[in-house]
Amino acid sequence: MKVQIFGESHASAIGCSIDGLPAGLPIDLDRLQRFLDRRAPGRSATATTRREADAPEFLCGLLNGHTTGAPIAAIIRNSNTRSADYAGLRRVPRPGHADYPARVRFGNWHDVAGGGHFSGRLTAPLCIAGGIALQELERAGVTIAAHIAELGPERISDEPLDALDMNSAQLAALASHGFPTIDEQAGAAMRERILRAKGDRDSVGGIIECIAYGMPAGIGDPMFDGIENRIARIAFGIPAVKGVEFGAGFEAARKAGSENNDPFRMEDGRVRCATNNAGGILGGLTTGMPIVCRLSVKPTPSIGRAQESVDLDTGSDTELTVGGRHDPAIVPRAVPVAEAACALALLDALLEDGCYPPVPPRTGDIGTTRPTADEN
Amino acid sequence: MKVQIFGESHASAIGCSIDGLPAGLPIDLDRLQRFLDRRAPGRSATATTRREADAPEFLCGLLNGHTTGAPIAAIIRNSNTRSADYAGLRRVPRPGHADYPARVRFGNWHDVAGGGHFSGRLTAPLCIAGGIALQELERAGVTIAAHIAELGPERISDEPLDALDMNSAQLAALASHGFPTIDEQAGAAMRERILRAKGDRDSVGGIIECIAYGMPAGIGDPMFDGIENRIARIAFGIPAVKGVEFGAGFEAARKAGSENNDPFRMEDGRVRCATNNAGGILGGLTTGMPIVCRLSVKPTPSIGRAQESVDLDTGSDTELTVGGRHDPAIVPRAVPVAEAACALALLDALLEDGCYPPVPPRTGDIGTTRPTADEN
Amino acid sequence: MKVQIFGESHASAIGCSIDGLPAGLPIDLDRLQRFLDRRAPGRSATATTRREADAPEFLCGLLNGHTTGAPIAAIIRNSNTRSADYAGLRRVPRPGHADYPARVRFGNWHDVAGGGHFSGRLTAPLCIAGGIALQELERAGVTIAAHIAELGPERISDEPLDALDMNSAQLAALASHGFPTIDEQAGAAMRERILRAKGDRDSVGGIIECIAYGMPAGIGDPMFDGIENRIARIAFGIPAVKGVEFGAGFEAARKAGSENNDPFRMEDGRVRCATNNAGGILGGLTTGMPIVCRLSVKPTPSIGRAQESVDLDTGSDTELTVGGRHDPAIVPRAVPVAEAACALALLDALLEDGCYPPVPPRTGDIGTTRPTADEN
Amino acid sequence: MKVQIFGESHASAIGCSIDGLPAGLPIDLDRLQRFLDRRAPGRSATATTRREADAPEFLCGLLNGHTTGAPIAAIIRNSNTRSADYAGLRRVPRPGHADYPARVRFGNWHDVAGGGHFSGRLTAPLCIAGGIALQELERAGVTIAAHIAELGPERISDEPLDALDMNSAQLAALASHGFPTIDEQAGAAMRERILRAKGDRDSVGGIIECIAYGMPAGIGDPMFDGIENRIARIAFGIPAVKGVEFGAGFEAARKAGSENNDPFRMEDGRVRCATNNAGGILGGLTTGMPIVCRLSVKPTPSIGRAQESVDLDTGSDTELTVGGRHDPAIVPRAVPVAEAACALALLDALLEDGCYPPVPPRTGDIGTTRPTADEN
Secondary structure, three states: OEEEEEEOOOOOEEEEEEEOOOOOOEOOHHHHHHHHHHHOOOOOOOOOOOOOOOOOEEEEOEEOOEEOOOOEEEEEEOOOOOHHHHHHHHOOOOOOOOHHHHHHHHHHHOOOHHHHHHOHHHHHHHHHHHHHHHHHHHHOOOEEEEEEEEEOOOOEEOOOOOOOOOOHHHHHHHHOOOOOOOOHHHHHHHHHHHHHHHHOOOOEOEEEEEEEEOOOOOOEOOHHHOHHHHHHHHHOOOOOEEEEEEOOHHHHHHOEHHHHOOOEEEEOOEEEEOOOOOOOEEOOEEOOOOEEEEEEEOOOOOOOOEEEEEEOOOOEEEEEEOOOOOOOOOHHHHHHHHHHHHHHHHHHHHHHHOOOOOOOOOOOEHHHOOOOHHHO | OEEEEEEOOOOOEEEEEEEOOOOOOEOOHHHHHHHHHHHOOOOOOOOOOOOOOOOOEEEEOEEOOEEOOOOEEEEEEOOOOOHHHHHHHHOOOOOOOOHHHHHHHHHHHOOOHHHHHHOHHHHHHHHHHHHHHHHHHHHOOOEEEEEEEEEOOOOEEOOOOOOOOOOHHHHHHHHOOOOOOOOHHHHHHHHHHHHHHHHOOOOEOEEEEEEEEOOOOOOEOOHHHOHHHHHHHHHOOOOOEEEEEEOOHHHHHHOEHHHHOOOEEEEOOEEEEOOOOOOOEEOOEEOOOOEEEEEEEOOOOOOOOEEEEEEOOOOEEEEEEOOOOOOOOOHHHHHHHHHHHHHHHHHHHHHHHOOOOOOOOOOOEHHHOOOOHHHO | OEEEEEEOOOOOEEEEEEEOOOOOOEOOHHHHHHHHHHHOOOOOOOOOOOOOOOOOEEEEOEEOOEEOOOOEEEEEEOOOOOHHHHHHHHOOOOOOOOHHHHHHHHHHHOOOHHHHHHOHHHHHHHHHHHHHHHHHHHHOOOEEEEEEEEEOOOOEEOOOOOOOOOOHHHHHHHHOOOOOOOOHHHHHHHHHHHHHHHHOOOOEOEEEEEEEEOOOOOOEOOHHHOHHHHHHHHHOOOOOEEEEEEOOHHHHHHOEHHHHOOOEEEEOOEEEEOOOOOOOEEOOEEOOOOEEEEEEEOOOOOOOOEEEEEEOOOOEEEEEEOOOOOOOOOHHHHHHHHHHHHHHHHHHHHHHHOOOOOOOOOOOEHHHOOOOHHHO | OEEEEEEOOOOOEEEEEEEOOOOOOEOOHHHHHHHHHHHOOOOOOOOOOOOOOOOOEEEEOEEOOEEOOOOEEEEEEOOOOOHHHHHHHHOOOOOOOOHHHHHHHHHHHOOOHHHHHHOHHHHHHHHHHHHHHHHHHHHOOOEEEEEEEEEOOOOEEOOOOOOOOOOHHHHHHHHOOOOOOOOHHHHHHHHHHHHHHHHOOOOEOEEEEEEEEOOOOOOEOOHHHOHHHHHHHHHOOOOOEEEEEEOOHHHHHHOEHHHHOOOEEEEOOEEEEOOOOOOOEEOOEEOOOOEEEEEEEOOOOOOOOEEEEEEOOOOEEEEEEOOOOOOOOOHHHHHHHHHHHHHHHHHHHHHHHOOOOOOOOOOOEHHHOOOOHHHO
16 A cells, blocks of 8 residues: 655645555545544634635546545545745744755745645545545454543643553543544633634644554554654654554553563453553554554644744844744644554554455456446 | 665565665675674573564675665565464464554555564664665764663663763673663663463563764754654554654643753853754754654564454454464563664655765866776 | 546546646646647548547646646547447447457446547647657757558568668658658658548558657666667557567567667767667666657557447347448547657656756755746 | 565575464465476576586475464575676676666665576565465465477467366476476477587577466456556566567557457356457456467577677776676576566565455454364
């Protein structure tokens, strides 16, 4: 499975191409749209007021609602761009943004408007690919959920997701929620904190916890292609992610081995772990326990306050106040993006493993072709 | 640059092949050996008593101490193996080890002795490749250092490495040290804590901080091939690593944007950041500030205590006491491995970028060939 | 450089995304359009009457006529589709087409209309990517030219391109030509032969010769990433290509070593070969001589005659007469596609080598950024 | 499946690492050795007198004669080297060899002795990997055979292999043969021709035809990862291969469409082609017919005659007589290498497709693990 993300914040479109999906997967486009809406801007007081429909146009690879086996390409037009806001950034890079290293890397050719290819807007095509992966994973018996586990300097915490088994109450709490927390009160406190940051012309960060239930054991590869490596490789592609941990993560470093090791137990004829400090991954391979992953999301670097920066044309210190419309916290909108990143990594591992989807034998005899569309 | 690691703990050898290094790089094999010795087992009371010389044999790719441009292959013979220790593990997987998922993945074909391909011993060839990369990076002006930043449940902490500039006192403290901490007292406390764990037939984990000084700005790629993605992809290949963070990492989630953004300042005609919460990376690209990375290393899963496990042949619960010789803490020996992982990721990014090494023009005229070996 | 081609003949669009091009390359879109026009259908009596403007829309990656460093994505809308022509092909596969193996591979989910993703139409996005590569190669001093070297069962032959040096008369003959041959008379005979095949409701194939002048020596890699491997890997992606050879190619097998070896000679202080049986490639590396490549293009499989096939639904033999509009010879339109394939392989090798484009040193000091757009 | 080949002709060893093979494949090492012996030098009057045992040492990845699932690494020691023969080649490159471009690429660091990494000797590790793939393919029902289809300037031709179905008489003729032809008389004439070339201090080339019987239909991928692309990418890595064609290949360009199209027919309830001009591949996918591939092998460039070359140190023309021991024809020894190349490409495509080997469901319940070694 090869996913290529293209686009720039203020170019005519952003999009993705997805190669390697099996043919015949039904894609529910309405459901995909609802998934994309969770990430889309302009939906709530806690987010940027830039409003984009984020309605993807599928160019190819789908026919009658199923994948054809050819690469899927989808684009989203950039309708609501305000390039004028960004003119000065070519000279004075925004602290915490990629403006400065991008200028060194790409010279003045870099499309600085809206952050160009480095914009958080590029997570929309990631969510197209990831949203398709989520649907496919569900068919394979894998459910992914994520929530805001912690927010802001005061560490407002949500209840953790159940790392041992699917908890339907928790999943129900997250399913239809604009602000994904399990504990309503924690969610309210977080929203309030974000609005306070907005009032302060400042921003806050947070931690996203993402869980995948239902992954079979033994998926993944040793060394550089383990499940952790695969998820981290995609997750660090989400702008603002500065840390990725699995299971007990950094806390594992603070446990004794006797405490951190997850004892194996038989349960209804299956091997289970009594605890899940491993986050469902040992040696890069899935253990059959839920995959638990946490991402550290830094506070939005674009803030309304004056900040110290430099004028790259004159080579002198200067001050910068970033205009434009920005989220006081990226975290809420990054929750579906985290789900998308995990989904892409896990589906890819499943497909590579060859145990999904079940493949009929191919002997060149016509009875081996899949049934006609009419029969499905 | 393509690195392939092969071998199993109790096979006849482990090794690596390294493709894509430029020709003509001088490799100091004595220095490489000293680097490998830092990782090798059996060197101190805090480590396993299994003793391996870890002396690599270079099979090809080197001539007269320089790379020839062909792939380098190096192997280390496994001399000191005790397979009998591991016989029972085929039935009863060790908690915290890859035994169980490896059996699901590879069936009984998996070479379970010593963990097989999942053994920490496989970090030796990673250090061969990384040790070569470290030498090459130094020639490119990049210095990498790492230390035990924190150890054990009591969070015994070392002084942090300077995230703004090279600090020669700190580097000197680490250079020739068997137990890499900056603060001698912290080091002594950590060693004591490890010996205590050993006495308890238990183990402890810790956090490694790794820094790269001297990386030019603008190196890396957006999205999935950023510097963070590249380092994480290799670092999660080190057994026992459960978390990777850059700069402020998980603490970035707990800062306000106004605090987390690193202000740009001119300093001696160069762009610098006044703080380095970004860990030298914005948008996947280097900023020119030191690259700061921290790895969470879980406590050694092999402990001498009885643990709960299952008998995979009978499908019943059982108890397991792991024999064999093991480290009460992997962290000290993992420090050079962390350096190796960072070095591989950074050298690869530098080479891919094309700005290193400086390439002479090639016009097919013989004056463009590099000077003869005699002249160098 | 990563190129992904997407689209299906009768989907809403076809296109490509191109990642890894340096920033700041000027792209002449008019010239690119003229290149695409050479491949486009409906231009002459010898080609299909399906008419597509083949005018790409660039979605991102270009700003003010220069690459920004972000991935380029371009699409071409499929305006002139006639799906009704293809309805029966789902049951009765066309001989010589991918219909049958695609049905086995993708089941009835395969978009059979117009050949779907297997259509020759997918060479249009290949030409977008290749046309950009051609412009960039020219700036690097590399000129690519191709012509119809041979056509049809009677082996009507064009004059060969000069394998030792650029021949401006030959290049001029090809530059502005709708039917690319050097020898006008050979071209006329070929056109006549194609029209005769059309009259016979049959088709003819041919051989394309493609040359790249100006490649510096020493580019490429040993083993699987040699220049031949790279070109062949792309060239066999052109539908209808059944053979690829370099230099003397299959004739090399019929020469003595003393005849096939190209003697080295000094010429104006440069190393040259007196003959070029190697086609400019030894050991996978460029020799500095012109790169010579020939592609065998089979006759268009879609012909107007009744052909034997099978009904996959009933499992019985049947007869098929292919409707739709088709080229009696693909060869003329495949000439720019061959140029595109070579250009992509050669530019990729040059970029990977790091000797092109010249990279300024990056020390993080602002003087190292490239000059502003105004100054260029 | 990732194969990395390492080594240089006169380094201490050559070898390969093979990653991605499923666990539990039985490897018959005696049979592998017999396969390697077919390629090994010093076996007959028609080959070089350099004698190497070519006995691989397996370092890891095999246990009790089965793959463990970990990467396999194998090496062959270079015992019989005569570096003195090659000293002068650093200055005066051999015509037809990679010496000159390798010097431009790698400078004087290139290990010129015996051609270094460009030596035909590197096909030995390719044969280790390919020999394993051949065994595995056979278990999947795929048989690969190859022979010398044509030799020398007089085009001495062998009988073609049956492109429609396995012909046991032909396969028997090739199975145990030191000089693989179907027609004994053709073989005798070819051997005589080679000895004549040897007497002339010259060399001859030839064409190898390689067939794979039993590949199921629908394997492969469109565009750049088709079966042709995959085979060509490996085949052009064999030194001396200058052309690769499939099915009718270059002759397809000389047929009418009505003649070149292979009619589909039902035969015993299966779809078959009445002819096989496609060589078993349409649109990059297998058709279920035998895969037919031909490689053009140039005459050995090392010949005993004086040849024109240049002195790279003085920049003047000179003459060169190549010493050392060389084959008057590479073709016979290249036959197993061609089989190895095809086997690697086809096994990789089969594994990627996921339809081989049959994968048991993995639900994390212990009943899903494969049976114990004892039971097999």
